Amino acid sequence: xxxxxxxxxxxxxxxxxxxxxxxxxxxxxxxxxxxxxxxxxxxxxxxxxxxxxxxxxxxxxxxxxxxxxxxxxxxxxxxxxxxxxxxxxxxxxxxxxxxxxxxxxxxxxxxxxxxxxxxxxxxxxxxxxxxxxxxxxxxxxxxxxxxxxxxxxxxxxxxxxxxxxxxxxxxxxxxxxxxxxxxxxxxxxxxxxxxxxxxxxxxxxxxxxxxxxxxxxxxxxxxxxxxxxxxxxxxxxxxxxxxxxxxxxxxxxxxxxxxxxx
Amino acid sequence: xxxxxxxxxxxxxxxxxxxxxxxxxxxxxxxxxxxxxxxxxxxxxxxxxxxxxxxxxxxxxxxxxxxxxxxxxxxxxxxxxxxxxxxxxxxxxxxxxxxxxxxxxxxxxxxxxxxxxxxxxxxxxxxxxxxxxxxxxxxxxxxxxxxxxxxxxxxxxxxxxxxxxxxxxxxxxxxxxxxxxxxxxxxxxxxxxxxxxxxxxxxxxxxxxxxxxxxxxxxxxxxxxxxxxxxxxxxxxxxxxxxxxxxxxxxxxxxxxxxxxx
Numbered sequence: 001x002x003x004x005x006x007x008x009x010x011x012x013x014x015x016x017x018x019x020x021x022x023x024x025x026x027x028x029x030x031x032x033x034x035x036x037x038x039x040x041x042x043x044x045x046x047x048x049x050x051x052x053x054x055x056x057x058x059x060x061x062x063x064x065x066x067x068x069x070x071x072x073x074x075x076x077x078x079x080x081x082x083x084x085x086x087x088x089x090x091x092x093x094x095x096x097x098x099x100x101x102x103x104x105x106x107x108x109x110x111x112x113x114x115x116x117x118x119x120x121x122x123x124x125x126x127x128x129x130x131x132x133x134x135x136x137x138x139x140x141x142x143x144x145x146x147x148x149x150x151x152x153x154x155x156x157x158x159x160x161x162x163x164x165x166x167x168x169x170x171x172x173x174x175x176x177x178x179x180x181x182x183x184x185x186x187x188x189x190x191x192x193x194x195x196x197x198x199x200x201x202x203x204x205x206x207x208x209x210x211x212x213x214x215x216x217x218x219x220x221x222x223x224x225x226x227x228x229x230x231x232x233x234x235x236x237x238x239x240x241x242x243x244x245x246x247x248x249x250x251x252x253x254x255x256x257x258x259x260x261x262x
Numbered sequence: 263x264x265x266x267x268x269x270x271x272x273x274x275x276x277x278x279x280x281x282x283x284x285x286x287x288x289x290x291x292x293x294x295x296x297x298x299x300x301x302x303x304x305x306x307x308x309x310x311x312x313x314x315x316x317x318x319x320x321x322x323x324x325x326x327x328x329x330x331x332x333x334x335x336x337x338x339x340x341x342x343x344x345x346x347x348x349x350x351x352x353x354x355x356x357x358x359x360x361x362x363x364x365x366x367x368x369x370x371x372x373x374x375x376x377x378x379x380x381x382x383x384x385x386x387x388x389x390x391x392x393x394x395x396x397x398x399x400x401x402x403x404x405x406x407x408x409x410x411x412x413x414x415x416x417x418x419x420x421x422x423x424x425x426x427x428x429x430x431x432x433x434x435x436x437x438x439x440x441x442x443x444x445x446x447x448x449x450x451x452x453x454x455x456x457x458x459x460x461x462x463x464x465x466x467x468x469x470x471x472x473x474x475x476x477x478x479x480x481x482x483x484x485x486x487x488x489x490x491x492x493x494x495x496x497x498x499x500x501x502x503x504x505x506x507x508x509x510x511x512x513x514x515x516x517x518x519x520x521x522x523x524x
Contacts, residue, residue: 054314055352060419085418088350088425090317092479104478126427156347157322163350164478165388216366216426217354 030221062228110236114145197230292483324490372498376407459492
C-alpha cells in the first residue's frame with residue numbers, strides 16, 4: 001500500500017494511492033485509519049511531505065562506494081565508520097515532491113544530490129532487538145539529502161551544508177510491506193540516470209540502526225531515519241535542473257532546482 | 263511576564279505565572295492569547311516543557327572560559343570557533359522541570375551538566391539583520407545540555423553523548439522582556455553552587471546567531487536556540503544528585519538524576 005499526505009483547497013488529509021487515484025483516509029496513518037468513500041484524482045491534489053518528523057535521524061557514510069568516491073573527490077582519507085553513530089537533520093528544510101530546491105545566492109557550490117531510502121516510524125519504540133527492529137516501521141519513502149560541498153568542508157557543523165530551507169525533499173509516498181535491504185534506489189538529473197544502487201550494500205542495516213537508536217532513544221510515530229546514499233553524487237546541480245529520486249514501489253520524488261538571486 | 267505549559271488531569275494548557283498562581287490562557291502563546299478568569303495554584307499543576315520545538319538549534323563552544331576548561335580537562339587544543347556554525351539537538355530528549363535525568367546503564371561517564379540560556383522563537387522569521395534579530399523571540403527559558411563525555415569523545419557524532427532520552431531538560435517557564443546579553447545563569451548541584459556566568463561573555467551574541475541562521479533557514483514559532491555554557495561543568499553527576507539551572511527572571515529548572523539499572 002502507498003500512503004500519502006495531501007492538500008485540497010487548504011484542507012489536509014492522508015490518502016491511499018492506487019494508480020492515479022487517491023482514497024481519502026479517516027484517522028491517522030500513525031494510529032488507526034480507514035478508507036472513506038471519497039476518491040480524488042491524484043492530479044487534482046497537492047502532494048505534501050508524507051509526514052513531518054519530530055525527530056529527524058540520518059545515517060552518514062553508510063555505503064562503501066560513496067565513501068571511496070567522496071575521498072577521491074575531496075582528497076580525504078575517511079574510513080568507513082566503525083559504528084552506527086547517527087546524525088540529525090531539521091524539519092525546516094523539508095519540501096514535498098514538485099517543490100523547488102533553492103540554492104542560496106552565496107553558495108560557492110557545488111550543490112549535489114544524495115538519494116536515500118527513508119524509514120518512517122509508525123509506532124513508539126524503545127530497546128528493540130535487531131530481529132524486532134522493523135516492527136516499529138510503518139513504511140519507506142525517499143529523501144534527497146542535498147549537500148553544499150564547500151560549506152560541508154568549511155563549517156564546523158553541517159548546518160547550512162545540509163539544512164538550508166528546501167534542502168530536504170522527502171516523498172512522494174510511504175510504501176508499506178517492503179524489505180529495506182532489497183531495494184534499488186536511483187537518481188536522475190534532467191531525465192538521465194546519474195546512478196542506481198542496491199540498499200543491500202548498506203554498511204549498517206536499517207535493522208541495526210534502529211536497534212542502536214532505541215538503546216538510548218525512544219522512537220515516535222512520524223520520526224524518520226534517512227539511510228544514506230551510495231556511489232558518486234554527480235552531476236552537480238544548477239539553476240534550471242530537475243532532480244528525481246526513484247524506487248519502483250515508492251514512486252518518484254521530483255524537484256526542480258533554482259538559484260536564489262542575491 | 264512568565265509563560266508556562268501545564269497539565270491538569272490530562273488537559274494541557276498554557277498559563278501566565280504570577281508568584282505561586284497560574285492564570286490559564288486561551289489561544290496560543292505563539293499567536294494571540296488572552297488570560298481567562300481560571301486561576302490555579304502552581305503546586306496543583308504538572309509543569310511541562312514550555313514548548314516542543316520543530317527545530318532545535320544550539321550554539322556550541324560559545325564561551326571562552328568553557329573552551330579553555332574543556333581543553334585542559336580532555337588534553338585538547340580546540341580554538342574558539344571562527345564562525346557561528348550551529349548544531350542540532352532532538353526533541354526526544356526533552357524533559358520538564360521535576361522529571362528525572364536517566365543516565366544509561368552502559369554510560370562510562372562522566373555525565374555533566376551544561377546550563378544554558380535558551381531563546382524561544384515566537385514569530386516566523388527569515389533574513390533578519392542583527393539589529394532586528396530579537397524581534398522574532400518570544401522570550402527566554404533555561405536548558406541543561408547534559409553531556410556524556412566519553413561518548414562525546416568516542417563517537418563520530420553527538421547522538422548519544424547529547425540526545426539520550428531525558429538528556430535535555432528545558433524550562434521551567436518562558437520569561438519575556440529580557441535582554442539575553444545581560445543575564446546571570448547559575449548551576450547548583452545538591453544545593454551547592456557549581457558555577458555562575460554572565461551571558462554578556464558569549465563569543466557570538468544571540469542576535470548574531472539568529473541573524474546567521476535566518477540567512478539560510480526559516481525560524482518558526484516554538485523553535486528554540488540554546489546559547490551555550492560557560493566555565494567548568496563539574497561536579498560530575500551521579501545517581502541521587504539533583505541539578506538546578508537558575509536565572510532570576512526565568513526561575514529554576516530542577517531535575518533529579520538517576521542511573522538506569524542494566
